[in-house]
Amino acid sequence: MPSDTPHTPEAKHHATEAFRHAAESTRRRSPASFDQWFSGIQLDGIDDGVLSLAARDEFVRDWVKNHFLPDLLDAMRGYLGGDPQKALEVRWRISGDIPAPVSEPRRSSPPPSRRPSEAPSAPRPRLAAVPRPGLADALNPKHTFSNFVVGPSNELAYAAALASAAGGRPRYNPLFIAGGTGLGKTHLMHAIAHQVLAERPDTRVVYVSAEHFTNAFIEGLQHHKMDEFRARYRSQCDLLLVDDIQFLAGREQTQEEFFHTFNALHDAARLIVVTSDKYPQQLQRMPERLVSRFGSGLVADIQTPQLETRVAIVRKKAVLEGIELSDEVAVLLAQGVPSNVRELEGALIRLAAKASLTGRPIDFEFVQSEMALVSPRRPDMLSVEDVQRAVCSHFRLSNSELLSKDRHKSVAFARQVAMYVCRQRLKSSFPELGRAFGNRDHTTVMSAVRRVETLRARDPQVNAHLEAIEQKLASSED
Ligand code: ADP
Ligand code: MG
Secondary structure (H helix, E strand, C coil): CCCCCCCCHHHHHHHHHHHHHHHHHHHCCCHHHHHHHHCCEEEEEEECCEEEEEECCHHHHHHHHHHCHHHHHHHHHHHHCCCCCCCCEEEEEECCCCCCCCEHHHHHCCCCCCCCCCCCCCCCCHHHCCCCCECHHHCCCCCCCCCCCCCCCCHHHHHHHHHHCCCCCCCCCCEEEEECCCCCHHHHHHHHHHHHHHHCCCCCEEEEEHHHHHHHHHHHHHCCCHHHHHHHHHHCCCEEEEECHHHHCCCHHHHHHHHHHHHHHHHCCCEEEEEECCCHHHCCCCCHHHHHHHCCCEEEEECCCCHHHHHHHHHHHHHHHCCCCCHHHHHHHHHHCCCCHHHHHHHHHHHHHHHHHCCCCCCHHHHHHHHHHHCCCCHHHCCHHHHHHHHHHHHCCCHHHHHCCCCCHHHHHHHHHHHHHHHHHHCCCHHHHHHHCCCCCHHHHHHHHHHHHHHHHHCHHHHHHHHHHHHHHHHHHC
16 A cells, blocks of 8 residues: 555545444454553554654653554554555654543453553543443444344344334343354344434433443452442443453353342343353353353344345445445355355555556456455465365365265255355365265255355354365465
8 A cells, every 4th residue: 555645535435434343353353452552542644654743741642653553554554455564654753632531341340551651659640531431432333233234144133233223121131142253243233222212312321342341340449449349230221232251251250240239220120131152052161151141041042144144234334335346246255255254344444545546447357356356365375175075074084085975864954064165265176076976966066065055054054064164265365
């Protein structure tokens, strides 16, 4: 990007979106602390390879510079392309106009450390000074029900989320939304909050990540403010939304506190919604009494979306971001990023940014060449044999069993999986694959691929097999 100049408003918009995405991916390392510090900076613009940022004060500037900027710049380069050796220049200015944060998550998570020169008793930075918590800017305004694309992979979670936003005595309590990263759990949770606040603005909605809950609890203990902490999460809360509950793993004291929080709300018929990257029973280092409570309401899962849903998501995002996209390109993108909606969205934004920076349309050719460049999985380096080997080792089969005429269920399944992975990763033709799998007919391969695609979207176990195999292939490529 350094050599490119985003002069048009469109290019600026896309460069800004790339910044937002880069920030999102940096944020995932430590959401609570990131939010706290990033609330003190503002993007002025990106022009001529220069990223202009404003900071509320020098303290915030230095913290962001030292802790987040290298990752953020890396991610920006990833989004915008350009010479990786050439550093993006960053210009800072200090602006007293950037308001201190008002959201609860940002307000009370402890600053990750102090300035070296700062004595332990020195006043805390202004970041912690605003007393009134607000929910609005903890929520992404785009994460609404209407912006959520519903398909077979997420319809139960969507319906349950929608029902839980309806108010009244909860039918299921808690609602536990389980699913892999980047599949829309946080989106649905924000959507619940938006809907409830729009329809019943007086509802006391508390949205919190489990990481923030932990930090706030520790802070409450340290500063003897447990009454305040408990009031916030128990008596002053009508709806509690806790994101990424797996973060509580092994944190026994916080688990204990959360257990009592849960019971207090549950007894008062107040709804609790929890998201997690695992099903309750799979949560590690989580006490049984919490696990059983998590499973006592409704557990709704989100699976990897099927191709049709992914195409619909790409289309929706393109409309939301004002990106023009042909159907053909939407399908190509959706095919290229199969298992994570966040990455799919990231790929779209990156393409839009690069297209407008270089003044190209986002057409089939451009997307195809870009996808080949950025694909983390370099499909051309793999062969059918690599895939067969990985599948055999995963299912503990020999290669001759895999290629044999054996129709035993487990062997047949492994074979279908291998065909599916070959098709996904190598884009080989069906007849070609038929030949590579013991001279089978191409229609056999076609139906195997279709079957596994359907199973993957419906059955978490099948998905887990595929993820393990993909992992294996990824590590064998390094
Ligand atoms: P998770 O919390 O499960 O890791 P997120 O809710 O943060 O994932 O979703 C990642 C990104 O993908 C978000 O930008 C979200 O809007 C988008 N996304 C995921 N699923 C959908 C969907 N079904 N429709 C529209 N956008 C989606
Ligand atoms: Mg999330």
